[in-house]
Amino acid sequence: MGFLQKDKQKEDDSTDYIAATNTDVNSPLRQIAATKKKRYGAAVDGEFLFKEKDYADLIARECSIVTPNGELKWNATEPQPGKFTFESADAIANFCQKNNIALHGHTLFWHMGNPDWLPYPPTLEMIQRHVTGVMGHYRNSPVLKSWDIANEIIADNENETDDPTYGLRRGVKPELIRDLFKFAASVDPTKKFYLNDYGIEGATWRSSRFLKMVEYLKNSGAKIDGAGIQSHLWFSTAYGFDATGFSSVLKRLNDLGVKPVITELDIIIDTPLPDSIQKLDQMVADGYKRFLDICFAADVDTVITWGITDRHTWIRHPDWMPKKTYRDNPSVWQFLRPLPFDENLQPKLARNAIAQAFMQAP
Numbered sequence: 331m332g333f334l335q336k337d338k339q340k341e342d343d344s345t346d347y348i349a350a351t352n353t354d355v356n357s358p359l360r361q362i363a364a365t366k367k368k369r370y371g372a373a374v375d376g377e378f379l380f381k382e383k384d385y386a387d388l389i390a391r392e393c394s395i396v397t398p399n400g401e402l403k404w405n406a407t408e409p410q411p412g413k414f415t416f417e418s419a420d421a422i423a424n425f426c427q428k429n430n431i432a433l434h435g436h437t438l439f440w441h442m443g444n445p446d447w448l449p450y451p452p453t454l455e456m457i458q459r460h461v462t463g464v465m466g467h468y469r470n471s472p473v474l475k476s477w478d479i480a481n482e483i484i485a486d487n488e489n490e491t492d493d494p495t496y497g498l499r500r501g502v503k504p505e506l507i508r509d510l511f512k513f514a515a516s517v518d519p520t521k522k523f524y525l526n527d528y529g530i531e532g533a534t535w536r537s538s539r540f541l542k543m544v545e546y547l548k549n550s551g552a553k554i555d556g557a558g559i560q561s562h563l564w565f566s567t568a569y570g571f572d573a574t575g576f577s578s579v580l581k582r583l584n585d586l587g588v589k590p591v592i593t594e595l596d597i598i599i600d601t602p603l604p605d606s607i608q609k610l611d612q613m614v615a616d617g618y619k620r621f622l623d624i625c626f627a628a629d630v631d632t633v634i635t636w637g638i639t640d641r642h643t644w645i646r647h648p649d650w651m652p653k654k655t656y657r658d659n660p661s662v663w664q665f666l667r668p669l670p671f672d673e674n675l676q677p678k679l680a681r682n683a684i685a686q687a688f689m690q691a692p
């Protein structure tokens with residue numbers, strides 16, 4: 331699985347590989363994934379992880395990798411200039427260590443999740459202090475294996491950038507991102523480095539700019555190991571994916587030697603809504619299967635969903651739910667069922683679809 335150095339890999343995944351010999355669709359997803367030398371994981375929320383035992387048990391059973399929902403964002407780790415706090419992120423790291431789960435570091439640079447004192451983009455000096463503090467803290471972590479070095483640097487659309495080539499958010503220069511990646515490599519080159527973004531699951535304005543930025547980083551000699559493809563998929567609106575375009579994005583990344591990784595997958599069904607939850611769950615499941623089949627055909631080996639249960643999905647928050655369908659019509663909020671397990675932590679059709687996709691992967 332390319333991600334971990336050879337002998338390390340054995341030690342990290344030995345439990346899964348032993349158990350993986352005899353799996354069926356109801357086996358833990360981490361074991362089913364391991365039969366194909368792949369990983370399944372989810373974003374976790376520390377607030378609930380240490381309050382809800384059933385939720386923690388489910389994460390431990392199903393996941394071989396987790397991403398902290400917010401605990402490694404700038405506002406959590408450096409709330410005051412130069413004052414670092416790792417209490418909540420370390421609690422997740424300890425949970426991972428106890429349960430033999432890898433931790434994905436999300437994220438060192440973003441335009442959101444920042445303390446009020448921080449400008450966007452931050453100065454290179456602020457970035458260096460932050461990267462030194464945060465990456466330095468996890469340099470010797472036995473579980474943290476990868477970092478989203480930068481998140482969502484591409485503008486939301488072409489009207490919001492002054493940079494036709496790379497389409498970066500206003501004020502962000504490609505050189506700043508290059509310097510961030512280079513500085514990160516000087517702090518801890520032992521981890522995998524990703525550039526992470528959304529809306530690149532097809533031949534879109536964003537995906538073409540994202541690929542240009544990946545090429546630029548490679549050509550400037552920066553260390554970039556992976557491309558995080560968030561995959562918050564809104565079916566039947568602008569966020570849906572086109573299979574052909576997405577396959578060519580994956581191929582281009584593989585050709586560049588930058589591993590595509592699915593980092594934040596969830597599936598939201600937008601208008602028109604079906605007339606029953608059962609039909610909706612089937613649509614979500616079909617979405618997972620179609621999407622993952624394309625990923626696995628391109629040799630993707632890590633799939634992380636943004637949460638594991640509809641009980642704790644970011645998309646049920648009014649700030650994030652799709653506007654027309656849900657915010658304007660709150661009576662349909664129960665159709666927000668983007669994840670593999672329901673509110674009661676019961677497996678949904680989507681969970682079955684993910685298991686099938688792993689089992690059928692080449």
Ligand code: XIL
Nearest residue numbers: 399400436443481482528560594644
């Ligand atoms: C989201 C969290 O899930 C929310 O709880 C938080 O309020 C906002 O951020 N893309 C990302 C993630 O890279 O960090 C976002 O997470 C979801 C979109």
